[in-house]
Amino acid sequence: MNISNLTFDEEEEEEEVFSLGVTIPFGIIIVVLIFFAIFGNAMTIAAFLRDKGLRNVYNMYLVNLAVTDLMLGLISMPFYAVYTLKSYVWPFDYHFCKTYMVIDFALCLESVLAVIIISLDRLLLLKHGPHYDQRETYKVAIVKISLSWVLAVSLYTPAIIGWDLWTGEDTVEPGDCDVQFAYDLTFTTSTATVEFVIPFIVIGVLNLLIYIKIRSRRQVVAPASNANPSTNDKEKSRNRKDVKAARFLAMLVIVFGLTWAPYTIATIIISLCESCVNEHLYEALNWLLWSKASLNPFLYAYNSARFLKNFKEILLCGRKRKNVISNIGTISNNKTEEQTA
Known part of the structure; x- marks a missing residue:
């Protein structure tokens, strides 16, 4: 009986391990996502640091989002990649799992708060107009970003660290890495509402107000610009920038909704019925959520010609260095040959 049970357990364990036909495609997709999350957001930060023309309050908020996405690419995604490719087995210890969860949940929430701040900033620009630079200074931006990080860390950290201590229960199976409150309907629903539902509504309302503001200003400005043709070009240019910024925000909202909502x-369904959502599907949705970190740099490049220019220069700089090194190698080789001759 012992031998048969042991054999059965070994067979069951082997069945749970992903085959190479599954591991390799998953691994390629995961590596691609991690690469763009790290490389794309690192380029965004580098562009902001190297180009003084990009150093304004609005782009500070974009860089804050880029830093958050970069940390997701450096921390959340690589460690979870190991967990995913090892057939959902956590190879690290219990305490590191809690630390990892604190970091991951804080980063995910901060990425949401960053989008809210960016949307609010665009609305304030339209509202204050020429007085925007006086009201929205670098100090104000730093305060907003700092408060958002405090909120992001504060929401989940106590529950992640102390849930099993408060309840006296350990709901996470050995070899797994998950939060202890994953199956608590009340807490899960509340945090999902705070983390996704409310922010999504707020972002949607802010973008709607931005659209209304742009449209109403166009209607007011248009008659004044037929009356005074000299201001027409300036107003057209300003309107184009506003519309472009509004489209960019709309794309951020759409990407946020498509990657986070599923x-x-x-998560809410699982808290009601654990077996109602396929495990593989749920893990895929987790990676879909993180894919936002990989997609955002493409939006920055699409929206801003200056970011795109810097991205190209950073990439070309690497090629130029390779060419210089190869040329130096060629020259040195030629000199060696001449000396030998």
Whole structure:
């Protein structure tokens, strides 16, 4: 009986391990996502640091989002990649799991708060107009970003660290890495509402107000610009910038909604019925959520010609260095040959 049970357990364990036909495609997709999350957001930060023309309050908020996405690419995604490719087995210890969860949940929430701040900033620009630079200074931006990080860390950290201590229960299976409150309907629903539902509504309302503000200003400015043709070009240029900024925000909202909504809904369903959502599907939705970190740099390049220019220069700089090194190698080789001759 002992031998048969042991054999059965070994067979069951082997069945749970992903085959190479599954591991390799998953691994390629995961590596691509991690690469763009790290490389794309690192380029965004580098562009901001190297180009003084990009150093304004609005771009500070974009860089804050880029820093958050970069940390997701450096911390959350690589460690979870190991967990995913090892057939959902956490190879690290219990305490590191809690530390990892604190960091990951804080980064994910901060990425949401960053989008809210960016949307609010665009609305304030339209509202204050020429007085925007006086009201929205670098100090104000730093305060907003700092408060958002405090909130992001504060929301989940106590529950992640102390849930099993408060309840006296350990709901996470050995070899797994998950939060202890994953199956608590009340807490999960509340945090999902705070983390996704409310922010999504707020971002949607802010973008709607931005659209209304742009449209109403166009209607007011248009008659004054037929009356005074000299201001027409300036107003057209300003309107184009406003519309472009509004489209960029709309894309951020759409990407946020498409990548976050499925995971949030699945999380709530699991808290009601654990077996109602396929494990593989849920893990795929988790990676879909993180894919936002990989997509955002493409939005920066699409929206800003200056960011795109810097991205190209950073990439070309690497090619130029390779060419210089190869040329130096060629020259040195030629000199050696001449000396030998």
